Amino acid sequence: MKQAWRKYLAARAPRYTSYPSALQFSTAVDDKVYQEALSRVSLYEPISIYVHVPFCKQLCWYCGCNMRVENHYDRALDYVDSLIGETRLVSAALAGRGRPSSVHFGGGTPNYLETDEIARILDAIECEFGLTDDARLAIELDPRLIKRGHLAELARLGFSRVSFGVQDFDPDVQLAINRVQSFELIESCVCDAREAGIEDVSFDLLYGLPRQTPATFAATIEKTIALGPDRVSIFGYAHLPAALPRQRMIRDRELPDTDGRAELSLMADEKLVAAGYGRIGFDHYAKPGNSLFSAACAGALRRNFQGFTDDVATTMIGLGASAISFASGVYAQNAKTVKQYAACIAEGRLPTERGVVRTERDEAYAKLIAELLCQRDADLEEAGRILSGGEIDNIKQCVMPFVRDGVVTFDAARIRMAPGARELSRAVAAAFDPYAGAAPALARVV
Numbered sequence: 001m002k003q004a005w006r007k008y009l010a011a012r013a014p015r016y017t018s019y020p021s022a023l024q025f026s027t028a029v030d031d032k033v034y035q036e037a038l039s040r041v042s043l044y045e046p047i048s049i050y051v052h053v054p055f056c057k058q059l060c061w062y063c064g065c066n067m068r069v070e071n072h073y074d075r076a077l078d079y080v081d082s083l084i085g086e087t088r089l090v091s092a093a094l095a096g097r098g099r100p101s102s103v104h105f106g107g108g109t110p111n112y113l114e115t116d117e118i119a120r121i122l123d124a125i126e127c128e129f130g131l132t133d134d135a136r137l138a139i140e141l142d143p144r145l146i147k148r149g150h151l152a153e154l155a156r157l158g159f160s161r162v163s164f165g166v167q168d169f170d171p172d173v174q175l176a177i178n179r180v181q182s183f184e185l186i187e188s189c190v191c192d193a194r195e196a197g198i199e200d201v202s203f204d205l206l207y208g209l210p211r212q213t214p215a216t217f218a219a220t221i222e223k224t225i226a227l228g229p230d231r232v233s234i235f236g237y238a239h240l241p242a243a244l245p246r247q248r249m250i251r252d253r254e255l256p257d258t259d260g261r262a263e264l265s266l267m268a269d270e271k272l273v274a275a276g277y278g279r280i281g282f283d284h285y286a287k288p289g290n291s292l293f294s295a296a297c298a299g300a301l302r303r304n305f306q307g308f309t310d311d312v313a314t315t316m317i318g319l320g321a322s323a324i325s326f327a328s329g330v331y332a333q334n335a336k337t338v339k340q341y342a343a344c345i346a347e348g349r350l351p352t353e354r355g356v357v358r359t360e361r362d363e364a365y366a367k368l369i370a371e372l373l374c375q376r377d378a379d380l381e382e383a384g385r386i387l388s389g390g391e392i393d394n395i396k397q398c399v400m401p402f403v404r405d406g407v408v409t410f411d412a413a414r415i416r417m418a419p420g421a422r423e424l425s426r427a428v429a430a431a432f433d434p435y436a437g438a439a440p441a442l443a444r445v446v
């Protein structure tokens with residue numbers, strides 16, 4: 001990456017997994033607004049379902065998720081009952097509309113739950129939403145909780161994609177983040193997944209962690225390449241101890257500085273590309289032949305709450321505490337605590353706590369930003385059908401510093417990211433995003 005571009009790597013920018021971001025959510029969106037939005041979903045619209053499992057066995061100090069360490073499994077069983085209750089409430093609001101094309105279990109730690117409980121949730125989804133045979137099932141897994149035969153059981157339930165939280169293989173870094181898991185453990189998880197016939201194995205890695213050096217992170221990337229996951233995501237650790245007290249366990253002085261972070265990220269990028277992985281969006285990699293790679297080549301890459309995706313669904317149903325849904329232009333987020341969430345379900349009402357109704361202007365910005373992040377090429381002419389001439393001029397003005405540094409080019413019709421500048425696409429988007437001033441430091445949820 002050019003030296004003149006590095007200053008933009010330090011820029012705080014939203015992750016743009018939704019637009020507007022969650023910082024714009026308010027209590028103006030409640031269960032009634034969400035229910036009405038669900039009633040406007042069209043009959044055969046593809047739906048993507050997300051199931052949030054907020055429990056973990058142990059706290060990782062870098063964690064930015066909505067989770068809690070739970071030592072009483074019976075509470076998780078109660079939570080599963082609430083999830084099943086929520087599927088019924090959402091299904092009643094949809095009244096047969098929509099067709100689920102994918103189900104994603106995230107957390108927290110989805111495999112905190114025993115497979116029988118995961119099967120119970122899937123049965124409820126199938127029963128209430130009419131899950132089709134070709135629907136894709138994906139799950140995020142904590143390798144430390146995987147038991148013998150576990151992956152074969154998940155494959156039998158229909159999961160074709162698993163994502164392992166790896167973060168870093170270096171023992172010293174693992175100690176500094178309170179997440180110790182050996183290379184051999186991850187290796188056996190990958191072998192089990194392959195043996196079980198799971199076709200899509202993904203690793204989540206983090207750069208910018210304490211005690212990471214170019215040498216240790218190079219070793220992590222080399223080990224990753226040796227295990228050959230189909231996809232790799234490399235997220236930058238966002239250190240926000242004021243907002244996330246658990247991160248105070250991480251010593252500031254052990255963190256790499258901005259240049260150090262850039263070096264880690266660029267080195268990982270070079271190694272993965274040299275090993276044959278294709279760059280997807282700004283922080284994902286996929287092997288040729290993987291559906292994400294094909295979607296990127298076909299210009300069909302999209303961005304949603306799970307990051308970059310080839311999922312075609314435009315409606316997302318989030319189930320569980322803090323889960324976010326998007327239907328008919330409405331973002332709706334569930335109550336964040338398990339207690340509040342369960343209380344709503346027990347009362348027989350949708351657990352919506354807040355959200356935002358996307359305006360036509362928001363839609364135009366959402367499309368521009370998604371194009372920039374996913375295709376690295378945003379259509380200003382199209383946006384100009386909704387945005388005023390003054391607003392388009394303002395966008396051009398805002399990206400001018402990036403133009404001067406060669407990060408982007410633009411003409412009357414389009415903004416294009418320069419080759420090699422994909423990591424800066426969020427910073428470019430944040431420069432013209434009318435809400436970005438209010439959202440300076442959104443953390444990655446890992």
Ligand code: SF4
Binds near residue numbers: 058064067
């Ligand atoms: S990083 Fe994952 S496993 Fe670790 S505490 Fe957070 S949600 Fe749990």
